[in-house]
Amino acid sequence: xxxxxxxxxxxxxxxxxxxxxxxxxxxxxxxxxxxxxxxxxxxxxxxxxxxxxxxxxxxxxxxxxxxxxxxxxxxxxxxxxxxxxxxxxxxxxxxxxxxxxxxxxxxxxxxxxxxxxxxxxxxxxxxxxxxxxxxxxxxxxxxxxxxxxxxxxxxxxxxxxxxxxxxxxxxxxxxx
Numbered sequence: 001x002x003x004x005x006x007x008x009x010x011x012x013x014x015x016x017x018x019x020x021x022x023x024x025x026x027x028x029x030x031x032x033x034x035x036x037x038x039x040x041x042x043x044x045x046x047x048x049x050x051x052x053x054x055x056x057x058x059x060x061x062x063x064x065x066x067x068x069x070x071x072x073x074x075x076x077x078x079x080x081x082x083x084x085x086x087x088x089x090x091x092x093x094x095x096x097x098x099x100x101x102x103x104x105x106x107x108x109x110x111x112x113x114x115x116x117x118x119x120x121x122x123x124x125x126x127x128x129x130x131x132x133x134x135x136x137x138x139x140x141x142x143x144x145x146x147x148x149x150x151x152x153x154x155x156x157x158x159x160x161x162x163x164x165x166x167x168x169x170x171x172x173x174x175x176x
Contacts, residue, residue, distance in 0.1 A: 002133040008125025023111045027065035033087035033104040038062020041085035079115040
């Protein structure tokens, strides 16, 4: 059975003043899809997930992260959550198990104000990357016949992790 796959980030100095600076730092490092680059949707959620959104924007073609963040930053509140939707390229199996194709797959960046959903950021992260269901990600221990050697991006994330350890900008120092 598939589970949801998330990557959560907490920052020691996350606030309404710094939330979009932090979100932009995360989105700038993300490998957007070659065929569908940029932010494709933005939604602002007030108070809780059960409340109706107060803003929804679709971008075709995708907007730069800076453009989408500029729109959201006009409505900054500590009890709002901001969802930025984008695509990244992911190897997926076709009909036959020996055939794989690189396709865009939806990913969401969720930026939470401190008071949103009664402080949900404390347990779920100030910024959360929602990769969707984990079904496209085979277990690292199971061999994948016919799959490209980096079918789940293992090589990319290993390199990205290595790069992140060597970056020493003020933003990454503050995030540690």
